[in-house]
Amino acid sequence: MQVDVKVNGAPESHDVEPRTLLVHYLRDHCGLTGTNVGCDSSSCGACTVHLDGEAVKSCTIFAVQVDGRSVTTIEGMAAADGTMHPMQEAFHTNHGLQCGYCTPGMVMAATSLLEEIPDATEAQVREGLEGNLCRCTGYHNIVKSVLACAKGSEK
Template sequence: MQVNIEVNGTSQSHDVEPRTLLVHYLREECDLTGTNIGCDSSSCGACTVHLNGEAVKSCTVFAVQADGQQVTTIEGLAPSDEQLHPMQQAFHECHALQCGYCTPGMVMAAVSLLDEVPDPTEREVRVGLEGNLCRCTGYHNIVKAVLEAAGGAR
């Protein structure tokens, strides 16, 4: 089935099987491998992307469901090759990553969280990121980075 999806501002058109998951579509058809596959069962959040501006787990969405919609991946977040998105910058400055595997999903979930709750408390950040697991258990600096990014936006 032909699907037309706007990925990171660019129109993409591919012929996919209906059973193709969005994460496989992004990685294998669009060659955007920044979105990771972790648990593959909608628990870990490593595959988090934005669908029409909201964080979703792309391992639990069929590409055909995103037909005609807008998808943003970690590759589409930074305004330019020279400049990081404020959330990426905050992760960088707060050392909010250890192995880095969860980071793309964490950043995408955190950006979506601040869209909905622009000035969160620490508790709201922790609850808001409950769908993302960091198996290095580096949560403290991740929370710090999200609060830092929220502060920068103020």
């Protein structure tokens, strides 16, 4: 069936099976492979995208469920001229990644978290990222990166 989704501000329309998961719609039909499939069972958060501005796990949503709605992926975070989103910049500056596989999901979850708690504390950042796993166990610099973006942090 035809599924229309606004992805990173641009309209996408693809004829997909109802069982097509949002992450496959994004990767296989929109060609946006920045969103990763990790555990494929809504535990690891590698597939995190924004649905109408809120972090969700795209491996646990059928594309048809978001027909007509807006999705933002990691590809939609940087400005048109290539300037990185402040969260991307913070991950870069603070070495908030090792292998990088979890990073797109981490960045999407972290921006959604700070949208809800702009002045998040370290405890709130750690708890707020509980849905995202880093198999390199590089949490220290991930948390450091997010805190660098939090309101009131010393830049």
